[in-house]
Amino acid sequence: MSSTTTTQPTQAESSVVTGLQTMLADSYALMAQTHVAHWNVEGPAFFELHTTFQSQYEELFTAIDDIAERLRALDVLAPGGLGVLKGLTSVEELDVAAMPAKDFVSHLIDAHEVVIASATAVRDACDESRDLETQDLMIGRIQVHQKTLWMFKSYLKNL
Amino acid sequence: MDHSTPHAPSASWRTSASSIIEELFPVCDRSGWDDLLELRGHLHSASSWESLFSSFLACRHRFERDHYLPFYRLRKLLSCSFRLEVCLGCECVSVCDLKEVLRDAHRDFQSLKRSVEHHCFEHDLGIEDPAHLEVQLTEIA
Numbered sequence: 001m002s003s004t005t006t007t008q009p010t011q012a013e014s015s016v017v018t019g020l021q022t023m024l025a026d027s028y029a030l031m032a033q034t035h036v037a038h039w040n041v042e043g044p045a046f047f048e049l050h051t052t053f054q055s056q057y058e059e060l061f062t063a064i065d066d067i068a069e070r071l072r073a074l075d076v077l078a079p080g081g082l083g084v085l086k087g088l089t090s091v092e093e094l095d096v097a098a099m100p101a102k103d104f105v106s107h108l109i110d111a112h113e114v115v116i117a118s119a120t121a122v123r124d125a126c127d128e129s130r131d132l133e134t135q136d137l138m139i140g141r142i143q144v145h146q147k148t149l150w151m152f153k154s155y156l157k158n159l
Numbered sequence: 160m161d162h163s164t165p166h167a168p169s170a171s172w173r174t175s176a177s178s179i180i181e182e183l184f185p186v187c188d189r190s191g192w193d194d195l196l197e198l199r200g201h202l203h204s205a206s207s208w209e210s211l212f213s214s215f216l217a218c219r220h221r222f223e224r225d226h227y228l229p230f231y232r233l234r235k236l237l238s239c240s241f242r243l244e245v246c247l248g249c250e251c252v253s254v255c256d257l258k259e260v261l262r263d264a265h266r267d268f269q270s271l272k273r274s275v276e277h278h279c280f281e282h283d284l285g286i287e288d289p290a291h292l293e294v295q296l297t298e299i300a
Contacts, residue, residue, distance in 0.1 A: 106228050107231075
């Protein structure tokens with residue numbers, strides 16, 4: 001007689017997976033909004049912001065793939081589709097309106113802070129589940145978003 | 160202190176706005192603290208919302224150049240927490256997009272009112288004189 005044992009994920013492992021799904025959705029929302037900012041930004045700083053936003057959404061596209069593939073490596077399906085991702089993210093939508101370039105930057109600062117909060121939650125959950133590979137991925141993402149915040153906040157100074 | 164604290168939607172927009180103002184004290188010149196204190200006071204015991212907006216616009220005019228992000232966040236909180244209506248007598252003739260109105264850097268509430276009244280007058284042929292219009296702020300529950 002054979003028996004099959006199924007290992008249930010621990011609470012810590014589940015927290016990592018849920019957190020990664022949120023992180024994926026937040027990053028996707030941020031990428032989409034950075035793309036909108038790339039299209040709609042106007043003003044004297046157009047060329048520099050247009051180019052900067054493009055490099056940022058391209059970087060995010062690669063990062064999102066890494067996050068989704070990490071979920072697959074944990075044997076979990078990656079969430080997808082605009083409706084599903086919208087339900088998972090708490091990143092606010094960017095208005096489609098003419099606005100000062102500084103408002104695009106300020107909006108994206110708030111969005112990056114949401115993503116950092118999500119990544120930090122996953123990083124901390126990884127401690128308990130001893131998932132150092134996911135933790136390494138999250139630390140890398142936090143570094144990228146913190147660097148972007150530094151640049152955006154520097155841009156806003158004394159304009 | 161920087162302004163990096165994320166200000167998530169709060170049960171009370173006043174609490175979120177107050178914490179943004181608190182973060183401004185250490186980074187703003189002391190000569191402007193009275194303006195910030197007045198704004199904070201209006202948040203908690205506004206005798207009229209117009210006074211709150213006047214105080215906000217005055218502080219924004221004074222400090223926004225060096226502290227854009229906190230004023231962007233305050234602007235966002237105010238535009239989500241208030242409705243701006245233009246009335247003719249007892250009838251509401253227009254509800255303005257406060258987010259859009261606050262994108263313009265009005266120096267005071269009178270200037271904001273005039274701009275909204277004129278915009279309404281220019282777009283509504285039924286209004287004979289912008290002086291008959293009244294702009295009202297209502298807090299959204």
